[in-house]
Amino acid sequence: MRAISVTEYGGPETLRVRAISVTEYGGPETLRVADVPEPVPGPGEVRIRIEAATVNPVDLAARAGHLAALAPDLPLGLGLDAAGEIDAVGPGVDRLAAGDKVIGLRDRLPVPTGAHAEAIVLDAAAAVHAPRTLDAAHAATLPLNGLTALQGLDLLDLRPGSTVLITGAAGAVGRFAVELGALRGLRVVASASASDEAALREAGAALFVGRDEPLARAVRALVPGGVDGVLDAAGLGIRALDALRNEGGFVAVNGGAAVPVNLRGTHVRNVWFRADTAQLEYLVRLADTGHISTRVADVLPLEDAARAHVRLAEGGLRGRLVLRPA
Structure with a gap:
């Protein structure tokens, strides 16, 4: 051209x-x-x-x-x-x-x-x-889904070893979030259809909850007291918030389902996509090295x-x- x-x-x-x-x-x-x-x-x-x-x-x-x-x-x-x-x-x-x-x-x-x-x-x-x-x-x-996942995890700002629940983990944003979370040393709890479990564990999920299970109860059985953070890519709102520990962080993707209040001292925010040169270049490097798919x-x-x-x-x-x- x-x-x-x-x-x-x-x-x-x-x-x-x-x-x-x-x-x-x-x-x-x-x-x-x-x-x-x-x-x-x-x-x-x-x-x-x-x-x-x-x-x-x-x-x-x-x-x-x-x-x-x-x-x-x-x-x-x-x-x-x-x-x-x-x-x-x-x-x-x-x-x-x-x-x-x-x-x-x-x-x-x-x-x-x-x-x-x-x-x-x-x-x-x-x-x-x-x-x-x-x-x-x-x-x-x-760009869109990778940056949304990356910026959502940034908002949670969890330390390595922390647990994070990712809803809609088999979706476009959720799958990136599983891979990026695992790269940060987070203990990822993935929630998706049962048929996606093997693929999500391969992507880095340490724990898995089927979409048809009662979410909060199943998560708390795996992580007593609740997870440290939630990235709600599926827009589950209050159902996902209930899996979060007191004073934990909750990020809804692009508005998601409304979460009315910061219950139990939790910190609820939304992540909306934004262009960022350095973050895009970082995602490109991860793709080229096979660390994200x-x-x-x-x-x-x-x-x-x-x-x-x-x-x-x-x-x-x-x-x-x-x-x-x-």
Whole structure:
């Protein structure tokens, strides 16, 4: 691909790219691929020609209008993380250059074009060199869910040897959290379907509780007094909080189920995704050295975004659905 400098463009209307944005709230049938103005990077920004972009629950929420309070204006771009190649850079960018293979995270919601497109403009700080050992589809699964898991564990700030319960441990965020927690020397209690136990123990879980078991009772049977921290990736709320010891830490992923109060002196917080250069680079190193794993459930063309939304809503996937613009 020829690298094109920003100055070669007459303006944002000169060229157009295909993208999927929310133009009306509703079901998957409302999703359409449309031609939109090609984004042009400004100071401190890069443009990425997207090779793969994941579909996440936040995309389904945005399409249905559940994020209207956070991003009230339409059109609203879909797609938060992606892998591709930089083809243009704005002034002041020196860490990245045209031709670099990168992964990146869009952490601003109210923008008209997201990663479900042929191209996206991101702050340079939100993109890093892609893992050398992964193809674009697997690399695209790393930014959003890997950063959410990492930042959730950071909020818990547990010492090595502490116990942490991770709900939804077989999911995209939960699986990363199991691996990252084990790397920190934490004693991980994973909660998921019984069929996932072997895979989660291989990923680093020391203890396991089946999703159909009474959570708090089962956890406390394994860890008398309760765990030191909970990363609630499944959004179980009060049921997961009850497995926590007094004055322990609880982190709900992206809002999760409402936890009304800090019962028993516990410390309840939410983790929302945010781009972080150093943390993304750390995740890339872990992926390249085999310390964390990426999972792809299926790769679909951009035009099949509606089908991807239906499949994700049905649940049961192990790995992310990935869209390819071409």
